[in-house]
Amino acid sequence: MQNYPLLNVFWTMLEFFLWILWFFLLFKIITDIFRSHDMGGGAKAGWIIFVILLPFLGVLVYVIVRGRSMGERDIEQAQKADAAFKQYVRDAASTSGGGAGGGHVDELAKLAELKSSGALSEEEYQKAKAKILA
Template sequence: MTLAYDYPVPGVFWTTMWIFLWILWFVLLFRIIGDVFRDDSLGGGAKTGWLVFVILLPFLGVFVYVVARGKETGTRERQHAQARQQAFDEHIRETARGGGAESASEAEQLAKLSEIRSKGDITEDEFRLAREKILH
């Protein structure tokens, strides 16, 4: 009589461990490839060299990269995160001030609208409708 379960618990543990390590290695590989592309201090030849090394000898390439450039990787990641945060904060400030294309004052918008009308690009009726939208 055979049982439906024929896989021992230590086998499940080791299989799970290997799958976890395999996924972890892939995540590390993709982070390294992203770091190579993001690094402005590397030239084109150095980037190509690292990518070829990491792709042709994947395990060795990943480990050598982590040993050789691991410390700078964290610094670059932190700088990238700070730059993204600053850009986001600036966007929020501009939006809160009514920034962007909408930051022009009513007078500036009316002046532009008047200039467009004087060129003949819009009719008098279109000018009046646009002026009402700006003022309301």
């Protein structure tokens, strides 16, 4: 069995971690290049070639030149995903016959609106509400 000092183990783990970190950054930049709408096809191809042929220099230059817009695109993407999720929840909650009585929500809201406008009396409102919830 060969002697492998503890410091060498830590150094090897650090190198391994940095390589993994490097690949994550490289893939993040490549996906950002393709996601960017402000660049044309030629510029995207140029950046890809630069990042692949000279990876360390290409990634460093990309982060310096386009780092701010890269963050803005990440924020925009997160906001779009959040808005899509919220819209999905609203749609799922308002569909009639959907699981937990989502259609009743719309009907009760309409009844409350009719009651507040004076079109329904309190007694009519309570009867219609009981009918919906039954």
